[in-house]
Amino acid sequence: MSAITDVNKFDRALNIKFENGTSLSVEDCWLRDNCRCSSCYRSDTFQKANYLLELSGIKISTFKFDACNLYIEWNDKHQSTYEASFLIKFQYDKWKDSRKLRPILWKGVDIENKIAKVHAREFLNTESGAITVFKSLIDYGVALIDQVGVSLEATEQVCKALGGVQHTLFGGMWQFTSVQDHADTAYTNLPLAVHNDNTYFNEAAGLQILHCLEHSNGEGGETILVDGFFGATKLKNEFPEDFEFLTNFNLDAEYLEDGHHYKYSAPVINVDKEKNLEQIRFNVYDRSPMAFSSGEECRSYYRALWNLSTYYQNTDCQWKFKLYPGLVMVMDNFRVLHGRTAFTGNRIVCGSYVSRSDWLNKARALKLIQ
Numbered sequence: 369m370s371a372i373t374d375v376n377k378f379d380r381a382l383n384i385k386f387e388n389g390t391s392l393s394v395e396d397c398w399l400r401d402n403c404r405c406s407s408c409y410r411s412d413t414f415q416k417a418n419y420l421l422e423l424s425g426i427k428i429s430t431f432k433f434d435a436c437n438l439y440i441e442w443n444d445k446h447q448s449t450y451e452a453s454f455l456i457k458f459q460y461d462k463w464k465d466s467r468k469l470r471p472i473l474w475k476g477v478d479i480e481n482k483i484a485k486v487h488a489r490e491f492l493n494t495e496s497g498a499i500t501v502f503k504s505l506i507d508y509g510v511a512l513i514d515q516v517g518v519s520l521e522a523t524e525q526v527c528k529a530l531g532g533v534q535h536t537l538f539g540g541m542w543q544f545t546s547v548q549d550h551a552d553t554a555y556t557n558l559p560l561a562v563h564n565d566n567t568y569f570n571e572a573a574g575l576q577i578l579h580c581l582e583h584s585n586g587e588g589g590e591t592i593l594v595d596g597f598f599g600a601t602k603l604k605n606e607f608p609e610d611f612e613f614l615t616n617f618n619l620d621a622e623y624l625e626d627g628h629h630y631k632y633s634a635p636v637i638n639v640d641k642e643k644n645l646e647q648i649r650f651n652v653y654d655r656s657p658m659a660f661s662s663g664e665e666c667r668s669y670y671r672a673l674w675n676l677s678t679y680y681q682n683t684d685c686q687w688k689f690k691l692y693p694g695l696v697m698v699m700d701n702f703r704v705l706h707g708r709t710a711f712t713g714n715r716i717v718c719g720s721y722v723s724r725s726d727w728l729n730k731a732r733a734l735k736l737i738q
C-alpha cells in the first residue's frame with residue numbers, strides 16, 4: 369500500500385508518489401530534520417539528536433528510491449534513508465485527519481445504554497477492558513467501572529489505571545461528605561447544577577472520578593450528567609452570536625478559601641482552529657464579578673450564558689442516576705458537565721481528578737488516538 373512509485377525534485381522539495389495514490393511534497397529542511405540515522409535520532413529515547421540550527425544551510429545533493437525507501441545524500445555528505453511507511457503518514461490532509469477526536473454527541477438518558485460499564489477486574493487486568501473504558505470516554509465522555517471494592521484504596525487503583533491521581537488543593541485521592549472540609553458547596557448536602565470543575569485553574573482536571581462509598585439514613589444525592597458538547601452545538605445552531613461570544617470572551621472564575629485564591633480567565637466554549645469543540649468551562653457558581661467594556665458586552669455575557677444553560681438545565685438533555693457503592697463513574701471534565709440533587713443522611717463520596725495529558729496518554733498507548 370505504501371510502496372513508493374515515483375520521486376521528483378521541485379526547487380528544495382521532493383514530491384513523492386505512493387502506490388495507493390497518495391502524493392506528498394516534503395521540503396529539504398523537513399527531510400533532514402527527520403533523518404532517522406543514529407547520529408540524527410536517538411532510537412533509545414525517541415528524541416532528535418540535532419539542535420536544528422545546524423540544518424540551516426543544507427541542500428539535497430542526490431536522491432534515489434525503491435518501493436520501500438527514499439535515499440538522500442546531502443551537500444555536507446550526510447546520508448539519510450526514509451522508510452515509505454514513515455513518509456506516507458505525513459500527507460497533510462490524512463495527517464490532520466488522523467489527529468482528530470470524534471466525540472459522539474448525546475442527549476439525556478439514552479446514553480446509559482451506550483457508554484461502557486466494565487467490571488473492575490476486566491478494566492484493571494485486561495487490555496480489552498481498558499480499551500472499552502477509554503473508547504467510551506473518547507466517544508461519549510463517560511464510562512462506568514462496576515464491582516470496585518467499596519474503599520478509597522480500591523478506588524485509587526482505578527484512578528491510577530485511568531492515568532494517575534492528579535493532586536490539587538483538594539488533595540490527591542479525596543473523600544467528601546456534607547462536612548465543609550473546603551469552602552465549596554460540594555462539601556454540603558445542597559444541590560449542584562451541572563458544571564465543569566476547576567474553571568479557576570489554568571488547566572482544569574481532565575477526568576473526574578466519583579465513587580459513592582455510602583449513603584445511609586437519607587435520600588437524594590443523585591448524579592446528573594449532561595453532554596457539554598451537545599449543548600454547545602445546539603447553541604451554535606440556534607444562537608450563533610452567543611456561541612461566537614462564548615468562544616471569544618474570557619470569563620473570570622475564582623476559588624477562594626483560607627490561604628487560597630485561584631483565579632483564571634478563559635472562554636466558556638473552547639474550539640480549535642477548525643472550530644472543533646475542545647473544552648467546555650461552564651460553572652455558574654465560580655464566576656467572579658467582572659467589569660465590561662460596554663452595556664452591550666455585559667448583556668451579551670448574560671444572554672449567552674442564559675441560552676447555553678437552557679440546554680444544560682433541560683432535563684431532556686440530562687442523565688440522572690444514583691451512584692451506588694462499588695460503581696465508579698468517570699467523566700471527561702473538559703466536555704461533560706456533572707451535578708447532583710440535594711440529599712439528606714450520611715453520603716460519603718471518594719474519587720480523584722486525572723489530568724487530561726495523563727488519561728489521553730493511556731488512550732494513546734492503547735492506540736485509540738494518535
Ligand SMILES: C[N+](C)(C)CCCC[C@H](N)C(=O)O
Pocket residue numbers: 538542544552553554563564565566567651654
Ligand atoms: C470534591 N471535589 C474535589 C471533587 C470537588 C471540589 C469542589 C470543586 C468545585 N466545585 C469546582 O467546580 O471546581
Ligand SMILES: O=C(O)CCC(=O)C(=O)O
Pocket residue numbers: 554560565578590591706707708717
Ligand atoms: O457530590 C457529588 O455527587 C458531586 C459533587 C461535585 O459536583 C463535585 O465534586 O464537583
